[in-house]
Amino acid sequence: MDFLHWYDWITPTNPQASLFLGIMFTLLLGIFVWFETKRRQALVWTMVTGMIVTSLGVFFLQWFGYYG
Numbered sequence: 001m002d003f004l005h006w007y008d009w010i011t012p013t014n015p016q017a018s019l020f021l022g023i024m025f026t027l028l029l030g031i032f033v034w035f036e037t038k039r040r041q042a043l044v045w046t047m048v049t050g051m052i053v054t055s056l057g058v059f060f061l062q063w064f065g066y067y068g
Contacts, residue, residue, distance in 0.1 A: 014067055018058045026050030 003016040012018040026047060033046045061067065 015058050022054030
């Protein structure tokens with residue numbers, strides 16, 4: 001995991017770090033939703049929405065040239 005630096009959670013420096021941290025935050029949010037609702041449907045919607053938002057965010061940031 002040499003693509004990940006300690007400061008990537010503040011400002012991701014590459015698309016791999018953005019995807020990794022987006023997936024980690026989505027998993028954390030999914031766990032919170034699961035413990036709050038105990039509904040599988042809420043967990044699935046949270047995970048799907050988080051993955052879509054993370055993927056689109058990384059795509060657009062890379063398209064705009066954010067990562068260099």
